[in-house]
Amino acid sequence: MYFNDEHILFRETVRQFIAKEVIPNANTWEAERHIPKEILKKMGDMGYLGLLFPEEYGGSKADFWFSVVFLEEIARSYMGGFSTMISVHTYMAINHIFKAGSEELKQKYLIPAIAGEKLAALGITEPDAGSDVAAIRTTARKEGDEFVINGSKTFISNGFYGDFITLACKTETPVDTASAGVAGISLIVVDLDAEGVTKTKLNKMGWHSSDTAEIKFDEVRVPVSNLIGYENGGFYYLMESLQIERLVAAVMAVAGAELALEETLKYLHEREAFGKKIAKFQAIRHKIAEIATEIEMSKHFVYNTCQMFSEGKVVVKECSMAKLYTAELAKRVTDTCLQFFGGYGFIEDYPICRMYRDVRVGTIAGGTSEIMKEIIAKIVIDEVKYSKVY
Numbered sequence: 134m135y136f137n138d139e140h141i142l143f144r145e146t147v148r149q150f151i152a153k154e155v156i157p158n159a160n161t162w163e164a165e166r167h168i169p170k171e172i173l174k175k176m177g178d179m180g181y182l183g184l185l186f187p188e189e190y191g192g193s194k195a196d197f198w199f200s201v202v203f204l205e206e207i208a209r210s211y212m213g214g215f216s217t218m219i220s221v222h223t224y225m226a227i228n229h230i231f232k233a234g235s236e237e238l239k240q241k242y243l244i245p246a247i248a249g250e251k252l253a254a255l256g257i258t259e260p261d262a263g264s265d266v267a268a269i270r271t272t273a274r275k276e277g278d279e280f281v282i283n284g285s286k287t288f289i290s291n292g293f294y295g296d297f298i299t300l301a302c303k304t305e306t307p308v309d310t311a312s313a314g315v316a317g318i319s320l321i322v323v324d325l326d327a328e329g330v331t332k333t334k335l336n337k338m339g340w341h342s343s344d345t346a347e348i349k350f351d352e353v354r355v356p357v358s359n360l361i362g363y364e365n366g367g368f369y370y371l372m373e374s375l376q377i378e379r380l381v382a383a384v385m386a387v388a389g390a391e392l393a394l395e396e397t398l399k400y401l402h403e404r405e406a407f408g409k410k411i412a413k414f415q416a417i418r419h420k421i422a423e424i425a426t427e428i429e430m431s432k433h434f435v436y437n438t439c440q441m442f443s444e445g446k447v448v449v450k451e452c453s454m455a456k457l458y459t460a461e462l463a464k465r466v467t468d469t470c471l472q473f474f475g476g477y478g479f480i481e482d483y484p485i486c487r488m489y490r491d492v493r494v495g496t497i498a499g500g501t502s503e504i505m506k507e508i509i510a511k512i513v514i515d516e517v518k519y520s521k522v523y
């Protein structure tokens with residue numbers, strides 16, 4: 134009921150693109166732990182990176198359902214690393230520049246990012262501050278018409294091969310007092326090849342093709358004009374954008390779970406034991422019935438949240454619930470599915486093996502399940518209200 138003929142046609146186009154340009158490269162990109170930037174350019178040329186943005190910046194300002202279709206299809210690439218690279222770039226890092234950045238920043242960073250010529254990262258998490266965003270310690274001190282940045286970030290997707298980063302910094306001193314906590318954070322765009330930036334690639338359990346880096350900033354100088362929006366307004370920008378980030382994660386989690394189920398159904402009809410297809414064993418059938426039900430139910434909740442989001446409603450509660458439920462669901466589904474592959478589920482040649490590894494981080498990245506519960510509890514129990522920032 135949410136998708137019209139144009140969305141359906143768009144889905145076919147994206148699916149064909151992923152089948153031709155992405156899936157055949159998956160094993161190589163995973164093994165090399167690197168996705169070549171050419172694919173970003175190809176996606177830019179297809180208009181896939183600008184669905185949210187107006188034409189003047191190279192986008193198409195399509196309705197949100199085109200994004201939902203796009204995210205569902207990239208989640209079917211059998212590579213959590215690929216969908217992360219693209220979704221972080223488009224729906225997380227550059228969204229801030231579009232929403233609150235100056236025209237100069239839009240010309241310099243947003244347009245090439247939408248065209249797929251520059252890869253973007255979002256830098257919030259630090260070695261000593263993840264869930265507690267207000268506790269970040271990376272500083273940006275003003276000297277004349279420049280910010281001088283010192284500190285480090287970790288677990289940054291697109292951080293090693295990326296061209297620039299939307300960086301959360303403390304612009305108010307003292308950096309470690311409660312008074313400078315949430316109010317003292319600003320978002321600043323930093324070129325990742327700037328002098329004083331050093332990057333180290335991190336070895337991960339899954340998402341092998343995605344580059345995840347620790348980045349150090351040592352007296353890195355950027356023009357004051359690289360500030361996004363208001364100085365000391367960064368925390369509020371980040372909090373608002375968490376809605377779309379969590380919704381994006383939820384859409385992709387459901388699509389990934391659905392793909393795992395599809396792969397498993399094929400196998401159940403092929404594999405035999407005790408003289409019959411394993412699809413005939415009741416223990417398996419009931420488990421499949423359970424996960425199929427859960428996927429279907431959560432899909433509709435996520436779609437409903439997408440609808441509310443696209444109408445401009447504040448959906449902090451719904452997005453947090455969607456992220457919490459679908460990330461846990463995807464983990465459970467993939468575990469169950471792998472079990473039905475028997476020993477083959479543990480073998481790299483079978484896609485379910487990578488899916489199982491990749492899905493694990495879903496309950497951690499982009500806000501842990503515990504933090505989702507904290508947010509939901511504050512809304513449900515303490516009646517905390519959220520309003521729009523942008």
Ligand SMILES: Cc1cc2nc3c(=O)[nH]c(=O)nc-3n(C[C@H](O)[C@H](O)[C@H](O)COP(=O)(O)OP(=O)(O)OC[C@H]3O[C@@H](n4cnc5c(N)ncnc54)[C@H](O)[C@@H]3O)c2cc1C
Pocket residue numbers: 221254255256257258261262263264265287288289290291337340345494497498499500501502503504507
């Ligand atoms: C592969 C990967 C990619 C990532 N990409 C990015 C990126 O591009 N940009 C970026 O900025 N970050 C990124 N992250 C970081 C991610 O968002 C953080 O890892 C996450 O927010 C958790 O922070 P942390 O790891 O510091 O854990 P911590 O905050 O130290 O939490 C440790 C444990 O304590 C729990 N906990 C913490 N506070 C509470 C509380 N109040 N109540 C109950 N339990 C609590 C947590 O749920 C967790 O179980 C990425 C992480 C990974 C693994």
